[in-house]
Amino acid sequence: MEENSLHVAIIQADLVWENPNQNRENFTKKIEEITQDVDLIVLPEMFTSGFTMTPEHIAETEEGETIIWMKKMAFQKNAAIVGSVAIKDNSDYYNRLFFVHTNGLIDTYDKKHTFTLAGEDKVYKRGNSKVIVNYKGFKIQPLICYDLRFPVWSRIAEEDYDVLIYVANWPKIRVHAWNTLLQARAIENMSYCIGVNRVGLDANNYEYSGHSAVYDALGKKLSTIQPNFEGVEVIVLNKKHIDDVRSKLRFLDDKDSFSLE
Incomplete structure (x- = not known):
């Protein structure tokens, strides 16, 4: 794989x-059917369970089977893997x-904005800090759905990054917002933005239509994965694209200063 690039497989x-x-x-x-060499594999939110509000049935610890499985898959494919899981940590x-x-x-x-409309805030403890992952020359900020x-x-404020990732269980009824906001996040931060969403019906009869996508730093859609169907697509991200766009346009130099409390 070429230098300063990131081959990302999105799995809907x-x-x-x-x-x-x-x-x-x-x-x-x-994952085993991915024939191309990839650097990163992105799975949906709560990919082992769906968006359940009864985690006592399926929640694991960080030493549980799912994390062991993720490590095994990452080793076998020589690619990092990202996705969210319902976790029990002490009593939370x-x-x-x-x-x-x-x-x-x-x-x-840990997801900061727990989804109050579904009562996620009553079940899951919210996080309070972001993380920037340094991986193969890219700075990646992973976030979750809501x-x-x-x-x-x-x-982008004090901390900088090249790629935003959102893993999600975002329902079909509000998918227009999903499409619009993913593109907006790419444009306003001059970064790649990746959104991976599930498809199908859950046990509460909510329908999910996917619309997983990858946008570049100008908001151009790079992916072609079809809505409503399962699918895997590999998209190549280039560090030079980020550097060129930011150095030419320099919009981030004019960003507002603020702090989060």
């Missing part, structure tokens, strides 16, 4: 409700994103 999939074993098996098949539940490196090291992010609606949380 249906999820089996509260069945981690079956979901891991399904994703194993999809978290919607926790894991960025698993090929060497087994892990970066984690975080997409809050631009201040992703806005």
Whole structure:
């Protein structure tokens, strides 16, 4: 693979409700069927369970089977893997994103904006800090679903990054907002923006249509994955694109200063 590039596989999939074993098996098949060399594999939010508000049925620890599985897949494919999982940490539940490196090291992010409309805030403890992952010459900020609606949380301020990632269970009924905001986040931060969403029906009869996408720093859509269907697509990100756009246009030099409290 060329220098200063990142080959990213986005996996848009249906999820089996509260069945981690079956979901891991399904994703194993999809990952093993990727024939191209890739650097990073992106899975949806809560990819082992769907967006469940009863984590006591399926939540794991960081030493559980899903994290072991992610490490195994990352090693086998020589590619980092990112996705979120319902985790029990002491007596609290978290919607926790894991960025698993090929060497087994892990970066984690706990979803800050828990989805009050579904009562996620009553079940899962919210996070309060962002993480910037340094990987193969790229700085990556991973976020989760509802975080997409809050631009201040992703806005480039003191910390810089090249790629935003949103993993999601975003319902079809509000997919116009998903499409619009993903593109907006790319444009306003002059970064790549990746959104990976599920498809299918969940146990609450909510429908998900995917619309997983990758946008470049000017908001141009790079991906062609089809809505409503399972699919895997590999997109190449180039560091030079970020550097060239930012140095030529310099819009970030005029950004507003602010602090998060």
